[in-house]
Amino acid sequence: MTHTTTRTRFRQVMRRRRVRQSLAATTTVVLAALSATPAVAASEPRPAQQSMGRGALLGVTPVAGLSQAEVAAFLKGADIDPATVRHGVRVYRLTYRALTPRGEPTTATGLLVRTKLPRSVKELLTDGFYERLRRPDGGLLAALEAQDGTCDWKPDVRVRLHSAVGDTDVAIANSISCAADLARNGVTAPVVDH
Incomplete structure (x- = not known):
């Protein structure tokens, strides 16, 4: 293998790594923005379960949704082949009971990103x-x-x-x-x- 070929391969590997890092950073920013987005009145958290112990789910708030085409466009923009995208996604903010490092009760939130269910078995x-x-x-x-x-x-x-x-x-x-x-x-x- 020549020095030029080795350098070309190295550049390709580095480019792929930068694309993956860029995608990860973009995803983190999008998810952080979504988690900071206040819920609209129609999307008030719904009580999710009766248990009030540690880890008890207090509410689920719909935050965002992306269609199949939007997911494919997002991946294509990150230079990732969107050919395998078959469904969109929905994003929810989960609010649950937790404990502080001192053991005091508090609440925490997290994001759940899940595939939109298709409308039929064929989809x-x-x-x-x-x-x-x-x-x-x-x-x-x-x-x-x-x-x-x-x-x-x-x-x-x-x-x-x-x-x-x-x-x-x-x-x-x-x-x-x-x-x-x-x-x-x-x-x-x-x-x-x-």
Whole structure:
């Protein structure tokens, strides 16, 4: 390897390191700014749990949200390939009980950055895996069939299945199918639609 090639590689490594440091610094500044941003009246902290001990979550305040396109643009601006960005993010300020170094009770805050949940299963999965789920075969088909007998048994206690027609995460058809499996085993399990 020539001296020029070594110098070029060194410069590339240093440039990548500067980009990563710049991204880390930018992220820190953005998160610090978001944590210092006062919550608007519509975003008042919501009580999150009843426990009042150390670590008890006192409130959750929505602070910001970035769409998939905004996350991709942010990464592209930091010279990071945005091709794998599939979802946006939401940022929340968490307020919780803590102790000072002297052991006195106080409160503290932190930021939680989480992926925005997609609106559908199709948005959650890669296109390839979504197509595999639509037409499963091989090991995937065997695994799905093995898990398909959840309600294929006879419990010794009364069973009531709770569901909701408007549930966007779990279709009421799951409960109806489960009730049919239980009925084949002599169990009457009403489906309660909330």
